[in-house]
Amino acid sequence: MRGWVKFYLVRASVLAAALAHAPGAIAVPSFARQTGMACEACHTVYPELTHFGRVFKASGYVLDNLKQVRDINSKKEQLLELAQTPPLSIMLQISYTQLNKAVPDLANTNIPGEAQNGTAGFPQQLSLFYAGKIAPHFGAFVQITYANDSGTIGMDNTDLRFADTKILANDQSLIYGVSVNNNPTVQDLWNSTPAFGFPYASSNATVSPLAGTAIDGALAQQVAGLSAYAFWNESLYAEVGGYRSAKQGSTNQLTGAAGPLDGTSSNVIEGISPYWRVAYERNWGRHSLEVGMYGADFKLLPGGSPDAPMPLQGPYNRFRDVAEDLQYQFLGEEQLFTLEATRIHESMGLDASFAASAVANRSNDLTTSRLWGTYYLRRKLGGTVGYFATTGSVDPGLYPAAAPGSAGTITSANGSPDTRGWITELNYLPWLNTKLSLQYTKYTKFNGDGTNYDGVGRNASDNDTLYLLLWFSY
Amino acid sequence: MRFMERVLICLAAAGALCLTTTRTMADAPDAASSAYAHRLAVGVCGTCHGPTGNSQQPKFPRLAGQNAHYLAAQLQAFRAQTRGDPDALGYMWGMASQLDDATIEALADYYAQQKPAAIRSDHSAQIERGREIFEHGIAAEGVPACASCHGPDAHGLGDFPRLAGQHAQYVLKQLASFQSNMRNIAVMHGVAQHLRIAEMQSVAAYLEAQN
Numbered sequence: 001m002r003g004w005v006k007f008y009l010v011r012a013s014v015l016a017a018a019l020a021h022a023p024g025a026i027a028v029p030s031f032a033r034q035t036g037m038a039c040e041a042c043h044t045v046y047p048e049l050t051h052f053g054r055v056f057k058a059s060g061y062v063l064d065n066l067k068q069v070r071d072i073n074s075k076k077e078q079l080l081e082l083a084q085t086p087p088l089s090i091m092l093q094i095s096y097t098q099l100n101k102a103v104p105d106l107a108n109t110n111i112p113g114e115a116q117n118g119t120a121g122f123p124q125q126l127s128l129f130y131a132g133k134i135a136p137h138f139g140a141f142v143q144i145t146y147a148n149d150s151g152t153i154g155m156d157n158t159d160l161r162f163a164d165t166k167i168l169a170n171d172q173s174l175i176y177g178v179s180v181n182n183n184p185t186v187q188d189l190w191n192s193t194p195a196f197g198f199p200y201a202s203s204n205a206t207v208s209p210l211a212g213t214a215i216d217g218a219l220a221q222q223v224a225g226l227s228a229y230a231f232w233n234e235s236l237y238a239e240v241g242g243y244r245s246a247k248q249g250s251t252n253q254l255t256g257a258a259g260p261l262d263g264t265s266s267n268v269i270e271g272i273s274p275y276w277r278v279a280y281e282r283n284w285g286r287h288s289l290e291v292g293m294y295g296a297d298f299k300l301l302p303g304g305s306p307d308a309p310m311p312l313q314g315p316y317n318r319f320r321d322v323a324e325d326l327q328y329q330f331l332g333e334e335q336l337f338t339l340e341a342t343r344i345h346e347s348m349g350l351d352a353s354f355a356a357s358a359v360a361n362r363s364n365d366l367t368t369s370r371l372w373g374t375y376y377l378r379r380k381l382g383g384t385v386g387y388f389a390t391t392g393s394v395d396p397g398l399y400p401a402a403a404p405g406s407a408g409t410i411t412s413a414n415g416s417p418d419t420r421g422w423i424t425e426l427n428y429l430p431w432l433n434t435k436l437s438l439q440y441t442k443y444t445k446f447n448g449d450g451t452n453y454d455g456v457g458r459n460a461s462d463n464d465t466l467y468l469l470l471w472f473s474y
Numbered sequence: 475m476r477f478m479e480r481v482l483i484c485l486a487a488a489g490a491l492c493l494t495t496t497r498t499m500a501d502a503p504d505a506a507s508s509a510y511a512h513r514l515a516v517g518v519c520g521t522c523h524g525p526t527g528n529s530q531q532p533k534f535p536r537l538a539g540q541n542a543h544y545l546a547a548q549l550q551a552f553r554a555q556t557r558g559d560p561d562a563l564g565y566m567w568g569m570a571s572q573l574d575d576a577t578i579e580a581l582a583d584y585y586a587q588q589k590p591a592a593i594r595s596d597h598s599a600q601i602e603r604g605r606e607i608f609e610h611g612i613a614a615e616g617v618p619a620c621a622s623c624h625g626p627d628a629h630g631l632g633d634f635p636r637l638a639g640q641h642a643q644y645v646l647k648q649l650a651s652f653q654s655n656m657r658n659i660a661v662m663h664g665v666a667q668h669l670r671i672a673e674m675q676s677v678a679a680y681l682e683a684q685n
Contacts, residue, residue, distance in 0.1 A: 036568020055521045063518060065571045165517040171525040173517055234521065284530055331533070333643070 028131040028141070029433055029474055030087035031056070036065040039432040044329065044336045045376050046435070046473075047191070047200050051234070051281070051288050051329075054189040058175045058231045060163030061132055061139030078136065087132025091473035095121040097203040101462035104407035119205035121148050124469075127156060137164050137177075149204050154248060155221055157195065158182045175231040183220040184243060184275055187227065190290050192325035192340040195220070198372045198386050199423055199439065206465040207409060210399050210447050211390050211417030213346040213368055214298045214319035222247055222267075227275060237279040242272035243296070253309070263309035270299040270316045279325075288329040295322040302352050315351035334378050341371040350398075359397035366392035366417060380429050389420035399447060401455055408456030416448030421460075434472040441465045503580035511580035519581070522565070527584075528591040532641040533561070538588035544635040545582035549573060558658060559651035593639045596683040604680025607673055615668040620677065623661075628684050639685060642678035649674045 032039055035056070039046060042053030049057065056063055064083055071080035102117035123146070130142040143156035163177030179187040186195040194216045212218060227241020245261060245268045252262050261268050279292030298319045304310030323344040330337040348364040372386030396415030402408035421443035428436045446460035447453045453460055503511065516525040519537075523529045527538035537545065551557035552570035573581070608628065611619040623634045630636035637645065651657035652666040666674075 036571050038564035038568075041565050052521050059517075065568045067572070165513075167513055167516045171516055171520075173520065173525065285532060333533070333647070 028087075028089045028091075028129050030089040030129060030131045031061065033085060034064045034066055034083060034087050034132040040379060044331065044338060044374075045379050045382065045427070045429060046433070047196055048338060048374070049189065049191060049196075050331065051283055054281075055175070055231075055234055057161075057189055058163065058177070058229070058237075059165060060137055060161040060177055061141060062137060062163070064133050081136050083133060087130060089129040089131060089473055091125070091127040091129065092123050092471075093121070093125040093201060094470045095124040095203060095205075096468040097121070097205040098466040099206060099462070100464035101458070103207060103409050104456075106407055119203075121203075121205060124148055124204060129473075138162050147204065155182065157186045157220070159187050161187075172233040175234075176229065178226060178228045179239075179241070181225050181227075182223060182246065183217070184215050184223070184225060184296055185294065186220075187225075187229075187239075188277060188294070189231075189237065190279065190281075190292065190325065190327050190340075191338075192290070192292075192327040192342050193294060193323075194342070194344075197342065197370065198340065198374075198384055199425065201437065201469055201471055202423075202439065202441075203465055203467045206441075206467070207446075207463045209390065209417070209419040210410065210412060211366055211392060211419065213321050213344045213366055214300075215294075215296050215321040215323065215346075216344060216368060219243070219267075219269075219298070223269065223273075225275060229277075235281050235283075237277070237281070237292070239275075239277040241275045243269060243275060243298070244272050245269040251306075253306075261303075261312065263304050263311045264306045265312070266303040266305060267300045268303050268312055270301050273298040286331050288327075288331070290325075290327040292325050293323065294325065295320070297321075300352075302356075315355050317352045318347075318349040320347045320349075321345070336374075336376040336379065336382070338374040339372075340374075341369075343367065343369045346392075353397070357397075360395045360415070361393060361397075364393040364395050364398065366390065372423070376427075379432060381427070383424070383426040385425075386423045387420075388423065390417055391420075392417040394448075406456070408454030409458055410447075411454045411456075412447035412449075413453060413455030414448045418445050418448050419443065419460075420445045433474060435469070437467070437469040437471065439465075439467040439469065441467070503576065503583050507576045507580035508584070511577060511584045514577070515581060515584050519569075527588045529641070532643040534641075535644045536590065536640055537585040539590040539629075539639075540582075540585050540636050541630040541633065542579075542582040542586035543633045544630065545585055546578050547633065549578045549581065553578075556658075559648065559656045561647070562657070590636075590639050590685070593683060593685045595685070598679070600676050601680045601683050603673075604676035604678070607677050608680055612668070612673065617665060617668050617673075620665075628681055637681045637684075640681050642675075642682040645678035645681055646674055649678070 031042065042050055042056055044050055066083040066085055069080065069082045069084060072078055097119045099117055102114035105113040105115040125145055125147050127143050127145040130140055133139045139161050141159045143158065144153060145156035146153045159179055159181040161177055161179050163175060166174040168174055181187045183195050185193040188195065191197055222245060223243040224246035225241050225243040227239050229237065229239035231237045247261060247265050250261065250265045252259055253264055273296055275296040277292065277294040279290055281288065281290040299316045301312045301316050302310060303312050321344055323342055325342040328339045346366040348366065350359045350362060350364065353359040354362040368390045370386060370388045372384050374382060374384040376382030394415045399412040399415050399417050401413050402411040421441060423439060423441045425437055425439040442464050443460040444450060446463055450460045522531065522534040523537050527536060529536050548557065549570050552562060552566040553573055555567050608620045611617045623631060624637050625631040628636065628638035648657060649666045649669060652659060652662035655663055
């Protein structure tokens with residue numbers, strides 16, 4: 001019992017770390033087709049949004065400049081307003097990943113051996129988007145993705161919006177609406193928050209650190225959220241909402257149907273987990289500055305798996321995340337510069353795991369900080385330098401050591417989640433919808449230490465990763 | 475030669491003025507068109523141009539108080555994809571593509587009625603040089619006085635646009651586009667082809683500082 005609870009909690013952490021580094025943010029040419037505007041109207045360089053892009057998103061993706069198929073009834077009520085061209089796009093990522101040192105080959109547990117180093121992802125990811133207006137005031141960003149790690153097609157980031165704009169008496173605008181989405185922060189307007197933050201794309205064939213906060217992608221595509229928001233005068237933004245589990249690929253043992261969720265599912269949200277966001281943006285001249293806060297309070301029932309079900313009841317693990325973020329953009333005619341940062345602080349109350357003796361502490365803290373700066377010349381040549389750091393409580397149950405004789409690598413010898421390093425990326429865009437990236441991730445600390453972090457002799461720098469990417473969409 | 479060029483430019487300008495002023499302006503927009511245009515102007519156009527057309531971003535021109543004939547002609551040119559400067563392609567071709575004539579007239583009317591934000595007056599050698607060029611042209615280079623078409627206070631004349639208070643960087647970009655013929659207006663190409671960068675900057679700085 002203890003082992004399973006521990007396994008799923010650790011799995012959640014690993015999942016968080018993995019997803020935090022998964023490609024998330026996408027530029028969608030169907031928006032360009034719908035609006036008739038070039039990418040630069042909404043993006044500095046994709047996927048980072050400009051002020052106009054943020055307003056377009058908040059307004060529900062509905063601005064369109066296409067001929068419409070319309071229908072009205074005898075009361076002149078509008079029944080249909082449909083673009084003659086569906087807002088579809090395709091995105092492809094082709095990549096190559098090289099680790100500084102190959103990872104052990106589990107097939108050779110008793111014999112020294114290494115897995116092949118140098119992974120070609122062809123494709124790493126192939127996505128189909130429906131991104132654009134569905135009806136007046138109703139728009140969608142829906143992504144369906146084939147990924148080479150799962151080898152399957154599944155739901156990716158999705159954000160459905162109902163929005164409207166009210167013109168106030170003093171010619172100020174009030175954009176308001178609701179978002180139905182499947183990833184906390186995917187609905188956010190700024191690129192300083194996790195879902196669409198840097199790195200905008202990264203390898204899915206490398207070693208990821210154990211620890212990550214819940215709001216940092218751990219629940220992506222496994223939840224359904226409903227939030228209401230208001231954006232006053234295109235500057236003051238507030239949003240509140242809640243999330244509930246919406247598992248993909250899970251089956252109820254009794255009914256054989258997609259639900260209700262039972263003990264074969266892991267990390268199921270207890271009740272509804274609240275999400276909140278406030279931000280203030282000021283634009284002057286060529287400058288744009290945003291400061292904000294966001295957070296969530298997730299209560300997760302550990303649950304189990306089809307092979308080892310655990311009842312969805314009893315104590316839960318609680319992950320309370322409070323984060324600050326900042327974004328500055330300078331948009332010159334030729335030169336673009338962006339500085340973005342976020343710090344997510346998580347307080348964990350691990351009653352369920354502690355009761356099952358799966359963790360050492362009933363309460364833990366975890367803090368992730370990221371800061372990155374991006375420069376582009378004529379939207380063709382540029383790069384990003386980013387710093388990341390995760391620090392938190394030592395807990396050998398949550399961040400376990402390698403079992404005797406095991407391969408380590410994704411373990412922590414000292415039970416610490418501490419990880420930090422740098423990501424440097426160079427980009428060349430021959431066209432606005434095609435990006436060639438050369439990215440290098442340098443770790444100075446990994447899962448708690450710089451050297452022999454896993455207790456099996458692997459150093460943080462062994463996980464340094466060179467990542468080449470061809471990323472385009474059309 | 476310079477004299478002849480100036481004469482030709484003035485004739486072309488006069489011709490353009492005659493042609494455009496003979497265009498019959500539609501009746502004043504009806505209430506529904508005005509309401510729709512107001513909503514568009516604040517809720518859509520305003521994101522770049524400011525809700526009352528007083529854009530705070532130098533990339534996007536100030537439209538408050540702009541000549542309605544000029545604005546309507548530009549929106550029609552965007553819709554017809556005949557105005558070819560880079561931001562026209564990237565932004566306005568799409569934005570204007572589905573505007574009907576009534577909405578174009580109502581939008582133009584909306585911006586013409588907006589009050590330009592007060593500009594803090596400024597003085598410098600560059601602005602003074604700009605004033606000279608604006609008021610008198612550069613005889614030696616065959617550049618006519620801008621004021622002859624745009625009015626002595628740069629508030630626009632007839633169909634010629636208001637330039638007072640316009641973002642200097644926007645004016646500069648337009649002059650460069652006229653010079654390269656990306657924005658293909660024969661009159662302005664004739665004016666801009668002899669202007670040096672420093673002269674364009676002076677005129678742009680002068681115009682930005684005018685109320």
